[in-house]
Amino acid sequence: MSKNPLESVVDASSVDIYSHLGRTGYFIEWVLRKLYDNNSEVRDKCEKGKITDVKFKCVSGGKGLRSQVYQVKLFFGKDDTYNFVVKTPAEEHVYPAGAKTREDTAVEQAHSAEVKICNMVKDLDVLVPKYYYAEDRNEEGTGLIVMEDFVDISGTVGWLGSSTAEQCKNLCKPLAEFHCEMMHIPNQPWKGQFEDTMHIQGIYQSVISELLPKSTGLVPEIKLFVDEYPFILTSAFSKYCIQEKAAEYNATFFLHSDLHGGNMLFKKRDDGTVSNIPLAMIDWQTAMEGNPLYDIAHFVCPTADADVRREVDPLIPDLYYDALVEAYKKHNDTVPFSREQARELYDLALMQQTFQSLCMPAMLSTHGSGPVHEAKTAKVVLKTRFLIEDTRKILRKYDLSNWRSRGGRKHSISKYFSLIN
Template identity: 25%
Template sequence: MSDINVAVNGDKFDLSQPIGDYSFTFKWLLDSLNENDEKFQKFHKNREIEKITFSDISDGQGYFSAVLRFIITFTDSSKAPSDDAYTTVLKIPGTVSFKKANSKSGGNNEVFEAVANVASIHQHECIFYNQIAPILEIPLPKVYKTVEIDLQNLEGCIHMEDLSNLGKTLSYFESVNLTQIKCLIQTLAHMHKNLLTTDDAIWKNKFMKHQRGFADITTFFEDLIEPFLQKCKRRNAFEQYLEKYRKFAFNKDYMIYVHQQSHQDLEISPVIVHGDIKSGNILFSIDANGDIQNGIASIIDWQVLREGSPMYDLAYFLVHNTDGVVRRQAEVFAIQYYHECLVKEFDGDKSKVPYTIEQLKHSYNYVFLTQAFFIPFLAVFMFNGMESKIKSQSLKDAFFDFITLKSLHAYEDADRLLKNEMKQVFEKYNN
């Protein structure tokens, strides 16, 4: 936490001072609030500021950015500071926390640096908020100002509202419930309907850069196999699957095919997909006590959005945000329910829905197989990003036991698919 004493009408503090180690200044932040934030303009624009504090609230999950939350208090407040403070957020792209967690996990930062393009993913997110977000009509943060990275601006940022009092995220080591899954499916169906009924020129072919998905970082995940096997206590169970499916699991050609071509071969109209819709990027609504509820308050971090199958985000969400029990329960109804929600979005006219359930099921299976094998290795990476904050060794062990069983269930289901419905896919890409 950094404390800055400010008196806008006085001389206590030079507002041109940079924020931490970044090039943005406190004057830049206040100017953006005064120019773009209607709530700040209405209630706080002419008030003298007593203090500004800020801290990184990414909580070990902001691997491609720092998320700075600012608390602004005022000299004329007649209330407790916490009751009259104003908060706002700056998201500044960068990879410091990613490389730190990657190194701790045994990963190769050179591999990551070879494929990461922070400027590109930040630019995509800026374009998303400025051009695409208004047509989706889904819960998203209000964005006040975006600054893209270019030769003049060596740092970029997104200035947005603070949502920390409206919702909370779950960690990678917690499972969502079935009602939360239904809430997400409803949101996806509404978003997809709006995209499918909007002029294609607004969004189509504008988000193609990240269609390779995980293909370029498969080597990064392979580096984490041994660290996971050493911790999981189930080495033999996983080694039998890795021996059989390792070539397929890390086959870049399959990854690229699924992301770029599979939905086209299935004659599925593309939509914009979030691309990383894990629970850390979803704020679930909270009640008066701050306890997580089922509704969605906001979906954040649209850094790797791209065109793709309407099943991509659903499959990704279920693979990464559920345990085996919840995922298997959800898979019984999820695709049918999505289709029903989409029909409802089209006012009950099934003829307007461009997908059949069979098309969606097949597309779901394609995406599932790109993600299922990576759960344990992503878990190692995520675990090392949060381990230092967990004091209890028994709790650390419980987290890893959770992810071990979740991974094993995913491997079992991938094995079933590759022996049956997706057997031809395995035979084609197991090289």
């Protein structure tokens, strides 16, 4: 029987490595072995001194939609430390009280997808954390991801926060580089492996049916807009914006697809505020293939205030395309679609984001109160109003005003607005 390498690098008198790491379902010993086997920096530290303590805390607040995240700190003597992060499926689904539910299955599928992607990108020089180890669910546990820690040095703008123009513009280059590198992985192992179930196949229908009437109470323009363009709410139109037009332009790329303001980390300044410097993309649970301008639109539309979005909208397609051209040159390759097509693809992505953004006012207004919250809600209302206005212009620009659902299930507009008619 082989000797456990941790026996010689952990101070057994002060560290109980056979206790559980929070509610992950894994022993500290098991997690440390995976880190030790896959991280040369940790092995180097262990050669200089033993691990004298292990501390951890849940940094997802125990409220992760599909995952729970722990920051783990290793102590080597008094002065030297090393931090890393452990991510597992959401704790309410780690120890299910009863038979497996549909949500349990969704959590497992989301984790499985993220594990595949972590293992695909771990050796790429792109804007992602270092992934030391990623394992899917098996007989030993629910699965986990061991990765680089950015908890104390990063921040986000939040899903409905207010991003700056510089943050939006600064994302174009790393996103283009990421998309390029994924296209140039030998044999493109992601091809056909990730089926979208969030942005195209109607998972938002129940959310929309509940929130859309509430949003319309804050933004009356929503009802007029949806009455005029009912296809906006169909999965078929989302598919057209995200995948079909991209395929026509030979522009089907691998997408993060859920790069909202909470999944994009930026560096913190010394004073603790969030800077304009992108640090890492996280949470790969809903990745898919499609329109390469979708990722940047998914960040910009919910986060940028209306004036900021209108400032950066004319700039983003060119910034992204220029960066993509440079990234392709490093592979002695050329971008497979034109600059003009990039502009159209961004416009289509913006329209699809308008569909998702129709629920923003209700989502924010129902989670808070008071004068500050009232002002934040007013900003989100303006975001929605100007997205609607600009989507009307895009529909006319590309002669899409009479677009109709092609085979997709039509949404019942009267049902959605029955609460306010």
